[in-house]
Amino acid sequence: MQHRLEEIWMTISVGILVVFMIIIGYQTFALGMGPPSHSETIDPQKVEQIAPFDDPGVKEIAENEYEVVMILQSFGFNPSNIEVPVGAEVHFTMTSKDVTHGFQVPGTNINAMVMPGHIQKISHTFKEPGNYLVICNEYCGIGHQAMSTTITVK
Amino acid sequence: MEQSLRETIHENPKKILGVNSQDAKVSLSYLTVAFVSLLIGGILGLVQGLERAGLIQLPSWLNYYQVLTAHGLLLLVVFTATFSIGYLYANLSHALGGLLPKVRKLAWTGFVLMIIGVAMVVTMIVLNEASVLYTFYPPLAAHPIFYIGLVFVVLGIWACCFGVFINYRHWRKNHPGEVTPILAFFTMGVFVLWFFASLGVTIEVFTLIPWSMGLVETTNVMVARTLFWWFGHTLVNIWYLVAISAWYVFVPRIIGGRHFSDKLIRLVVILVVILNIPGGFHHQIIDPAISQSIKFLHVFMSLSIAVPSLMTAFAMFVVFERTGRRLGGKGLLGWLKKLPWGDVRFLAPMIAMISFIFGGAGGIVNTSNQLNQVIHNTMWVVGHFHITVGVSVVLTFFGICYWLIPHLSKRKLTPKMNKIGIIQTLIWTVGMIIMSGSMHIVGLLGDPRRTSDTTYGGHEAAASWVPFEMLFAVGATLLLIGVIIQVYAVFNMMFFAPKGNTEYPVAEPEDDETPTPMWTERWGLWIVLLLMVVAMAYVVPIVDMLLNAPPGSPPIRTW
Amino acid sequence: METTKTLKTEKPEKYDEKSLKGTIVSVGFVAAVIVVMWVAVFWIYMERV
Numbered sequence: 001m002q003h004r005l006e007e008i009w010m011t012i013s014v015g016i017l018v019v020f021m022i023i024i025g026y027q028t029f030a031l032g033m034g035p036p037s038h039s040e041t042i043d044p045q046k047v048e049q050i051a052p053f054d055d056p057g058v059k060e061i062a063e064n065e066y067e068v069v070m071i072l073q074s075f076g077f078n079p080s081n082i083e084v085p086v087g088a089e090v091h092f093t094m095t096s097k098d099v100t101h102g103f104q105v106p107g108t109n110i111n112a113m114v115m116p117g118h119i120q121k122i123s124h125t126f127k128e129p130g131n132y133l134v135i136c137n138e139y140c141g142i143g144h145q146a147m148s149t150t151i152t153v154k
Numbered sequence: 155m156e157q158s159l160r161e162t163i164h165e166n167p168k169k170i171l172g173v174n175s176q177d178a179k180v181s182l183s184y185l186t187v188a189f190v191s192l193l194i195g196g197i198l199g200l201v202q203g204l205e206r207a208g209l210i211q212l213p214s215w216l217n218y219y220q221v222l223t224a225h226g227l228l229l230l231v232v233f234t235a236t237f238s239i240g241y242l243y244a245n246l247s248h249a250l251g252g253l254l255p256k257v258r259k260l261a262w263t264g265f266v267l268m269i270i271g272v273a274m275v276v277t278m279i280v281l282n283e284a285s286v287l288y289t290f291y292p293p294l295a296a297h298p299i300f301y302i303g304l305v306f307v308v309l310g311i312w313a314c315c316f317g318v319f320i321n322y323r324h325w326r327k328n329h330p331g332e333v334t335p336i337l338a339f340f341t342m343g344v345f346v347l348w349f350f351a352s353l354g355v356t357i358e359v360f361t362l363i364p365w366s367m368g369l370v371e372t373t374n375v376m377v378a379r380t381l382f383w384w385f386g387h388t389l390v391n392i393w394y395l396v397a398i399s400a401w402y403v404f405v406p407r408i409i410g411g412r413h414f415s416d417k418l419i420r421l422v423v424i425l426v427v428i429l430n431i432p433g434g435f436h437h438q439i440i441d442p443a444i445s446q447s448i449k450f451l452h453v454f455m456s457l458s459i460a461v462p463s464l465m466t467a468f469a470m471f472v473v474f475e476r477t478g479r480r481l482g483g484k485g486l487l488g489w490l491k492k493l494p495w496g497d498v499r500f501l502a503p504m505i506a507m508i509s510f511i512f513g514g515a516g517g518i519v520n521t522s523n524q525l526n527q528v529i530h531n532t533m534w535v536v537g538h539f540h541i542t543v544g545v546s547v548v549l550t551f552f553g554i555c556y557w558l559i560p561h562l563s564k565r566k567l568t569p570k571m572n573k574i575g576i577i578q579t580l581i582w583t584v585g586m587i588i589m590s591g592s593m594h595i596v597g598l599l600g601d602p603r604r605t606s607d608t609t610y611g612g613h614e615a616a617a618s619w620v621p622f623e624m625l626f627a628v629g630a631t632l633l634l635i636g637v638i639i640q641v642y643a644v645f646n647m648m649f650f651a652p653k654g655n656t657e658y659p660v661a662e663p664e665d666d667e668t669p670t671p672m673w674t675e676r677w678g679l680w681i682v683l684l685l686m687v688v689a690m691a692y693v694v695p696i697v698d699m700l701l702n703a704p705p706g707s708p709p710i711r712t713w
Numbered sequence: 714m715e716t717t718k719t720l721k722t723e724k725p726e727k728y729d730e731k732s733l734k735g736t737i738v739s740v741g742f743v744a745a746v747i748v749v750m751w752v753a754v755f756w757i758y759m760e761r762v
Binding site: 005 | 217219285287291293294375376379438439440441442443444445446449450453454457460461464465468472518522523524525526527528530531532599600601602603604605606607608610611613614615616702703704705706707708710712713
């Protein structure tokens with residue numbers, strides 16, 4: 001009876017985990033909702049000389065769609081204090097000039113590691129207006145707690 | 155001498171006189187270092203909690219990041235390793251009838267190597283030459299002595315690994331066809347996993363030493379990070395394996411019951427050993443340069459590690475219910491009341507087990523691919539690991555102290571010390587619930603970890619985090635009180651408790667237990683499977699990172 | 714007759730002793746915690762998408 005019960009328990013609990021995997025797997029591979037995993041690389045010591053990072057900033061690429069080319073460094077973001085209209089779909093293209101940083105906008109799913117030598121991308125549609133805090137969430141030095149900026153969605 | 159010991163082992167294995175005094179000295183030395191580290195690490199933890207709550211401001215010569223680096227290393231590396239070695243070597247000595255002299259020598263060698271290593275590492279941290287945190291991600295570059303110190307610590311652990319392998323091999327040669335005593339089986343599992351896990355970080359550290367010295371210009375940042383997490387992830391399951399050895403083998407005895415199916419316990423150990431290393435990428439789910447497919451493979455491997463834990467949950471409840479009912483418990487949950495809640499040797503590991511329900515559930519969330527974006531590098535993660543290592547593992551360790559230390563010191567656990575243990579356990583539990591609970595919630599609101607201050611110039615999002623951060627300080631204060639009581643208890647039991655004999659509470663099997671099959675002993679096979687699974691999970695991404703590597707990063711110091 | 718009586722009084726006690734109902738409830742609780750925590754964070758994730 002104990003063996004039977006254990007078999008039932010393992011089947012149910014593993015079944016729950018399988019259901020989780022199916023949900024996140026479907027979202028990732030069929031709906032493109034997987035975590036930021038960009039694979040392009042760049043020379044970390046020549047970031048500002050190589051496109052697109054030779055011209056960081058906010059660029060409109062389509063109707064209410066923007067690309068933000070951003071360089072992260074200890075302890076700031078370039079560009080900073082970004083402004084976009086409400087409903088804007090924003091694609092962040094980022095790299096680091098020095099150490100590993102994190103790019104997080106609390107209250108959203110924007111959370112990506114930005115590592116020197118690597119270009120990372122993440123996208124988000126800002127449906128709600130407001131002033132969003134942008135922070136580095138990976139320790140990057142003595143001024144890490146000051147590394148922040150804002151995104152204002154009007 | 156050896157002959158009569160062998161006879162004793164064959165005829166009356168349960169009545170072995172526990173750990174002999176030479177072996178006991180080894181364990182007590184490791185345990186002493188463990189609790190000194192806990193005290194210092196604990197004080198640093200409160201300091202952090204107070205600064206995070208904005209109640210104090212650390213001076214520039216001992217900044218938050220130095221404190222954080224030390225807190226992490228002292229607790230996650232030094233305390234856990236030295237406690238585990240002290241405990242496991244005692245288990246090995248008890249189970250195999252004493253350590254071989256050369257194995258004891260290895261344990262002492264390991265001890266010295268680790269002390270030297272820790273001294274080097276801590277000195278660099280205090281001098282602000284290594285404010286790189288426990289993960290020391292390059293291109294953050296510490297002083298070379300920091301990395302060399304880490305090498306010494308790893309070599310110390312390896313000395314202990316080889317000691318276990320040598321003693322085990324010797325036992326197997328002298329006991330052909332016999333099933334390994336369960337405590338020795340667990341010990342083998344831990345040290346096998348420890349050895350293979352530490353290969354990753356050792357390779358990483360060896361590449362960082364010349365880089366930090368300026369002999370090599372650049373380093374591959376992604377490969378370094380990946381090699382770290384090969385180790386860092388597995389380490390937590392090493393602790394888990396140590397903790398469950400107590401849950402499976404000692405707790406049933408302490409409650410007056412029998413242990414769960416021996417075969418199934420060994421299966422759990424084997425699964426934990428084989429399946430573990432390939433989960434490393436759940437710490438790197440939002441990294442660039444790793445494909446979605448490989449990440450998902452690691453998600454799958456990480457979820458598979460839940461399987462032995464789910465088995466363990468079932469096994470423990472069965473043992474508790476069976477024992478409780480035999481003691482007269484009636485109805486659906488009457489068996490719970492029959493368990494010895496007033497015995498700290500049960501209360502502490504029991505709370506540890508209950509906490510793992512929440513810790514493990516949190517872990518399943520963390521590894522769920524894109525769900526990781528909700529919590530990565532937020533205080534949720536800090537709450538998670540304080541519940542898992544801080545309660546499930548550490549409270550088990552604390553509970554073990556109350557019989558292991560009297561046993562090793564040839565003293566007794568007095569009712570007064572038991573009461574102190576109960577109070578300590580309750581303070582610890584309340585402290586952790588407050589601190590870890592608030593950390594989980596505020597993490598969901600986006601409050602980041604590993605940072606000295608989160609006011610961000612008064613931004614409204616950051617303002618919503620402040621009340622929770624006050625709770626960090628409340629919890630941390632309770633926890634330091636708990637640490638102090640525990641350290642007091644440990645050294646009291648070591649040196650001042652009344653003399654006497656404390657038994658090693660090894661549980662007996664059920665009367666109708668079927669004999670354990672010998673296939674569980676095939677360590678060679680488990681190691682091969684371990685390596686195959688590691689290769690499956692790591693070869694492709696690491697080769698990819700090497701072949702498609704960007705120009706590397708030079709050493710950078712931002713503190 | 715007597716044997717039936719003894720059996721009747723013996724059976725419920727032995728059954729109680731061997732019952733695993735408490736285990737069923739307990740692992741059910743474990744599953745519930747796992748599901749609730751996961752669904753909660755999944756819900757937060759979907760809200761923020």
